[in-house]
Amino acid sequence: MASKAEGGIMPDSATHRKLTKFTLSAAPALFAGQDTAELIHHACLLPDLVQNGEPDAMRVCFELDGIPFHYLPDVPLENLYRHHYRDAAGTVKRCRSFNNHHYDFAIKGLTRSLSRILELLRTGRNDEAMKTTGMLLHVLQDNSFGVHTLEGVGGTDVFFFDRLELWRESPFQRLCRLSCSDTSPQLSRQPEALGGSVDEASLRIYRRWCNAIRLGRRKCVEVLLNSKADLQPMTAASVLLGADVLQTLNALYQNNEKSGQKIPLTEFEPYESPVRKLAETANGNSIFSISLEEHLFYQFPEHLFEFFSTGVQATGDAPVHYELINNNVTEQYGILLPGKSEQWRIRFPKHRFGMKFSVERGSAQIILTDPKLQCLGKPPHSLVH
Numbered sequence: 001m002a003s004k005a006e007g008g009i010m011p012d013s014a015t016h017r018k019l020t021k022f023t024l025s026a027a028p029a030l031f032a033g034q035d036t037a038e039l040i041h042h043a044c045l046l047p048d049l050v051q052n053g054e055p056d057a058m059r060v061c062f063e064l065d066g067i068p069f070h071y072l073p074d075v076p077l078e079n080l081y082r083h084h085y086r087d088a089a090g091t092v093k094r095c096r097s098f099n100n101h102h103y104d105f106a107i108k109g110l111t112r113s114l115s116r117i118l119e120l121l122r123t124g125r126n127d128e129a130m131k132t133t134g135m136l137l138h139v140l141q142d143n144s145f146g147v148h149t150l151e152g153v154g155g156t157d158v159f160f161f162d163r164l165e166l167w168r169e170s171p172f173q174r175l176c177r178l179s180c181s182d183t184s185p186q187l188s189r190q191p192e193a194l195g196g197s198v199d200e201a202s203l204r205i206y207r208r209w210c211n212a213i214r215l216g217r218r219k220c221v222e223v224l225l226n227s228k229a230d231l232q233p234m235t236a237a238s239v240l241l242g243a244d245v246l247q248t249l250n251a252l253y254q255n256n257e258k259s260g261q262k263i264p265l266t267e268f269e270p271y272e273s274p275v276r277k278l279a280e281t282a283n284g285n286s287i288f289s290i291s292l293e294e295h296l297f298y299q300f301p302e303h304l305f306e307f308f309s310t311g312v313q314a315t316g317d318a319p320v321h322y323e324l325i326n327n328n329v330t331e332q333y334g335i336l337l338p339g340k341s342e343q344w345r346i347r348f349p350k351h352r353f354g355m356k357f358s359v360e361r362g363s364a365q366i367i368l369t370d371p372k373l374q375c376l377g378k379p380p381h382s383l384v385h
Contacts, residue, residue: 010146010176013045019141019235020044020134022184023242027191030133030250034126043134047142060131062112069109072143075102075153080275084292091360092292098272102153103299106209109139110202114249118198121253133249137242140209144238147175149216161224171224178223178231185236191243193251196261196375199301201248207269208244212237265298265310265371272297272354286368290320290357294366297325297354306376308349311369313341318362328352338364349373 011019020040024031031039042056047070049057062069083096113136120129142148147158161171194208195201215237222229250256264284272295274288281287288294314320314336324332326346336342346353357366 010178011141012179013048015145015179016044016138016141017041018180018182019145019238019242020137022180022235022239023137023246025184026187026239027243027246027250030246030253031126031130034130036130038127039130039134043131044138044141046131046135047138056131060128060135064105064108064112067105069105069113070139070142071148072106072152073101074151074155074157075100077154077275080272080295091358093358094293094295098295100153100271103206103269103271106206107202107299110136110205111198113139114198114201114245114252117249118252121249133246136245140242140245141238144209144212144216144241145180145234146178146216147172147220149213149220149234150175152213152217153210155213155217167224175220175223178220180231180235180238185232185239187236187240187243189240191240191247193256194244194248195252197304198252199304200375201252203269203300204263204267205241205245205248207267208241210269212241261375262372263375265308265368265373268298268373270296270354271299271352284370284372286371288366290316290359290364290366293356293358295354295356297352298349300350300353302348302350303376305349306347306374308344308346308353308371308373310344310371311341312336312344313367313369314338314364315367316359316362316364318359318364320364320366321358321360323356324354325356326350326353336364336366341369 017040024036024040043060046054046057046060047068050061050068050070079096079098080094083094084092085095086092113132117129117132117136120126120132143152150156150158150160158175159172161167167174194204216234219229219231219234223231266280266284266286270278274290274294274296276289278296279287286296288296312322316338319338320336322334322336323330324344324346326348327350331346332344357364
């Protein structure tokens with residue numbers, strides 16, 4: 001079977017090489033003064049070369065629970081609204097938990113990749129570090145540029161539009177042919193170092209990754225609806241994602257990362273979001289509607305955050321029942337009355353952490369005001385992980 005690098009699913013080899021070249025130009029510090037030609041021309045193709053038995057690919061690429069760390073799983077959202085029951089008091093409750101396999105798979109892969117690259121750099125194996133970096137950039141690109149952005153949380157499979165039979169040409173084939181310009185895109189900001197540890201960096205990179213996936217998904221639909229759709233924003237998002245990763249690796253390698261910061265909650269992708277929409281304002285507030293029961297949950301490792309704090313307000317025509325959950329245990333519960341505000345603070349948020357809201361009748365809206373996480377100071381062995 002022909003490999004993707006020889007002309008199968010996109011991005012093709014030429015596109016991966018261009019995206020990698022643009023990324024290294026945007027964030028050159030990690031491999032400053034080194035010859036990155038091999039990274040651009042070969043290492044960034046390694047995940048596609050596994051099926052050909054290419055030695056570097058077989059050594060560098062890895063599997064998670066028997067699945068190659070390459071494409072990310074699709075996660076349908078019907079469990080967020082489909083499964084309910086009515087309890088003895090007549091209240092409608094959700095009866096099935098939500099498993100975000102996309103989140104689990106991506107975080108494991110990011111954590112393993114970042115840790116491996118830093119280990120190779122610190123032991124002077126820069127050539128091997130470049131190969132693992134190329135592998136990681138490839139995976140990021142596959143899932144932020146082109147047809148695979150249709151997948152992921154709230155997405156679908158890559159053949160969904162083909163099954164609609166609305167186009168003469170296969171939408172899948174059309175999206176597979178997308179490529180980027182030969183000119184480096186204009187980035188909306190400078191690349192940033194994300195996190196004072198591998199754990200924090202993985203979480204924050206995943207957030208940027210999901211943002212790029214959502215943008216790419218919109219662009220793919222625009223391509224199908226309008227052949228003149230502008231692909232530069234999708235190119236820029238993919239390049240900036242990779243550049244943030246390189247900048248983060250350099251800061252961790254140089255031990256220049258900051259610790260003990262307060263970080264907006266919006267810097268982290270929820271493990272489970274309200275089913276309709278989680279809106280985020282420019283000043284860092286989060287807003288979402290409640291009908292029946294909604295959850296906002298995160299997954300955090302231990303020893304990363306000292307506390308979580310936020311203001312909270314309910315608006316609408318119904319009182320809102322809430323639970324604050326930390327480490328999968330309810331730490332606080334109560335009722336929010338319409339128009340009333342409260343301040344919440346939870347110490348050492350970890351594992352399954354977040355909020356559960358419900359209304360017995362009517363509807364309501366929740367506003368989280370300036371939600372932030374306070375990072376713990378740098379642990380004694382943070383350079384290892």
